[in-house]
Amino acid sequence: MNNAVVTPGRAMKPHRQKIDLLPYYFLAPMAALLIFVSFYPAGYAVWLGMTDATLLKLGQEQFTGFTNLVRMFNDKIFLHGLWRTLRWDVAVVFLEFAIAIPIALFLNLEFRGRGFVRASILIPYIIPPAVTALVWVFMFDGNFGIVNEVLVNIGVLDSYYSWLSDPTASFWIIVFAMIWAGQPLMAIIILAVLQTIPKELYEAANVDGAGQIRKFWHITLPHIAPTLMFLLLIRTIWMSNHIDMIYVMTRGGPGFSNYTEAVYSFTLTTQFQIGYASAVAVALGLVLLVGAAFYVRHLARSVLS
């Protein structure tokens, strides 16, 4: 039914096969929406990246070719931003795995109250990132922060410390806020895969006298490995683009210490330099496109099969 593909048997007819337009009608709203908010803007970003556009003189931009690209390679903030982006990606994604995998394994055990624990781990995910940022800034505040209070009380610190003004400390505080917010989704996805592993495999391993570590290594890990790879890819892409947490907590500061490329592009936009901002964003987007292509290929295959 509903088969619009021209089949050889029907080619006998002298007139052209009538194409079933219904699926195209169904697709039209989505296609129109994506052209308007995604495809056309993405192309437009590439064009803007090759101009000297500023927000102050809209519509008067001049084509400048690769001037912005040359500027990028002479721009210390951009060049150091590459390292800052990498550092941010690795720290967040690695630590998210380090927390999400044990939580998922734990929640895969059967115990009373599991539903409650599973719901509660999603709380950090549900909270708006801007709120999480606000709460973490509040906890690490130099004057009223609970972290300072606790550390002074137990004698680790002599006096209150202004954590978010410290380049190293602020980086790790933002990283931990991000992990706290981002890790639940990973845990839930890994848990969903864990629950598809047939119990018989573990029972057979028990008969063979395999220990917990061997069972994890030979049964659990191979089953979740594809999902872990997929999460690694997608989280790295998202984290490279992530702005909210960094920008809300310190605006990329102190100084330029937390300027990832995404935050840099965003800051340039708020400074009206939209041509150069687009160039930075497009450069970042093109690098990530390689990973994205892998992801989409994998996804399209699994969806179409």
Add this chain to the structure above:
Amino acid sequence: MSAPEKRGWLPRILIFLGAIFIVIYSTAPFIWMLIASITPEHVATDDAVWLSTRKVEFFPSEPSLVNYFTLFDNVPFALYFRNSAIIATGTMCLSLFAASLGAYAFSRFRFAGRRPLLVAMLMAYLVPSVVLLVPLLVIFKNFGLINTHLGMIFAESSIAAPFVLLLMINFFTSLPRELEEAAQVDGCSRLSALFHIVLPLALPGLVAGGLIAFILSWNNFLFAFLFTSTDSVKTLPVLMRLFALGEPAVWGVSTAGAVVSTLPVALLFLAFQRMMISGLAAGAVKG
């Protein structure tokens, strides 16, 4: 892995402690936010009227809701809340409408261009918001959509709609075809089969997709920060950022705002937990 009744007391205690630890880790910042929000701000004394007398109080000696009243009296909080609600609801409706029709086409029809169209739409899911920020800003200025609810709805849909598409394709594919075929044998048109047979069956998927679209939009900071300029359109995350900068430097009121901003999504999540967890597991969300 092993059935619970086989466990000895030591594993049981370890599991109990593990569960407690995970729950505390996941909820402590939120609970601290709740506590701070019911701790009244200034207790001015005669010798230090000019000093902020806020101290870290683990449990407020005089809990009160005064911060919540201040929030609604002195900050246009109700207005921001309304804007967030309008934009998130709009995003939810637009994404559900466009994406579920599209997903139905992908999962139930074989047509020319199916694969390239699907790949293109999945690519849209991966176009970074950073890349879209500037062009959308210029396009919206040209179309008069800047600083409007409608413009915000379109911008948020660039994130939400591709996700809902993916989720709904998976969902429709998991539904048995036979029911629709039976309906058509009984003389139902394809459209009425869609509305009377498929949509009711797809309800759990639609609820999950709609909620996730709502939450994505409710939580989004970037677009709201750049595309809105007046109180009549600005959303809660923009206000949260002002609070995080310490404007106004009144943490009790800020945390009260944070609590109220979280409430709608938290309640939605609690109400539809099961559907949402399965929906989330079906795909990865931008974040």
